[in-house]
Ligand SMILES: Nc1ncnc2c1ncn2[C@@H]1O[C@H](COP(=O)(O)OP(=O)(O)OP(=O)(O)O)[C@@H](O)[C@H]1O
């Protein structure tokens with residue numbers, strides 16, 4: 001009956017590089033912007049240590065920005081690096097897949113500053129150069145319109161979580177928790193009801209702690225946390241440091257640099273610090289329940305944190321209800337964000353809303369994204 005309600009499906013690519021600064025994820029889907037008709041291949045391109053250092057420098061230099069288009073300090077170099085990395089990722093991904101009729105590429109870029117209360121959110125990516133180099137239509141700046149309209153500009157992925165949950169026939173209410181650098185939750189109730197917000201740290205503080213002590217980028221497989229113990233005093237201090245945010249009613253979102261351990265972990269061993277930070281992430285997710293309209297029957301964990309067994313254990317301890325990973329449902333938990341940016345680009349091309357009062361607090365459902373055609377960018 002609704003045969004013409006949605007547009008013809010298109011093949012869309014999505015690229016995401018998140019707050020963990022670990023690399024670029026890419027995914028191909030076929031979608032009409034409402035559902036996913038086909039999940040295609042995925043890929044990733046890790047950042048080198050030098051690239052991560054450049055991004056850390058760019059994050060620091062972005063703190064004084066007042067103009068989202070300015071690129072002082074290391075920002076210009078970082079943007080060129082990100083654009084190269086995205087172009088390279090697309091080229092390598094499509095090599096041997098020339099038959100994929102890619103209609104659009106949705107790109108997130110690299111967030112270096114996110115201050116929605118000042119109507120400022122900055123993602124590094126030169127979309128014109130990218131469109132030119134890959135010869136494809138690029139949709140970028142998916143947060144800008146939302147922030148300009150008074151929204152939080154994040155999280156953006158909830159409408160895709162909703163499409164995934166709908167297709168899986170999950171019994172509402174269900175919560176999807178993305179444990180990236182920052183963690184966020186999407187709550188999906190009856191009749192497509194949607195609420196979403198950033199819950200607090202995901203892996204960012206744990207990554208920083210491990211990097212500072214060992215030069216390694218993460219607590220791989222939770223090995224450090226597994227051999228440490230949670231320090232309750234330090235945990236309480238961490239929670240006190242974020243208490244205003246935790247208590248705040250959604251909509252709400254975080255900048256990576258809003259998160260810090262302060263003095264809370266002083267004197268702790270590497271292992272105890274890792275155990276305490278893993279628990280902190282889980283406790284912040286658990287405290288998100290206070291803001292949800294109804295307790296979720298099940299929790300689905302995705303993002304890099306789902307690969308950390310200690311973090312999963314801490315989440316299982318902290319959350320009532322069933323907890324499962326996205327991968328256990330047959331989703332590609334590490335690539336949901338990349339798939340989401342493909343989905344959002346397809347919606348953007350059709351002028352469909354990508355953010356909602358329940359997700360970013362924008363006054364009414366709003367479309368977003370800027371479209372760059374390869375010929376216009378030439
Ligand atoms: N095997 C593993 N063991 C422990 N942690 C892991 C493992 N694999 C990934 N991670 C964690 O996941 C992080 C990457 O997660 P992800 O790619 O979801 O983040 P992101 O997309 O950068 O973040 P965001 O969602 O905040 O934008 C790594 O930095 C690391 O902390």
Ligand SMILES: CC(=O)N[C@H]1[C@@H]2OC[C@@H](O2)[C@@H](O)[C@@H]1O[C@H](C)C(=O)O
Nearest residue numbers: 019111114154155156157180182184
């Ligand atoms: C401003 C920004 O880049 N925020 C990210 C960050 O990383 C996780 C969380 O904080 C989320 O709000 C968002 O990313 C995902 C992709 C989102 O918008 O849904």
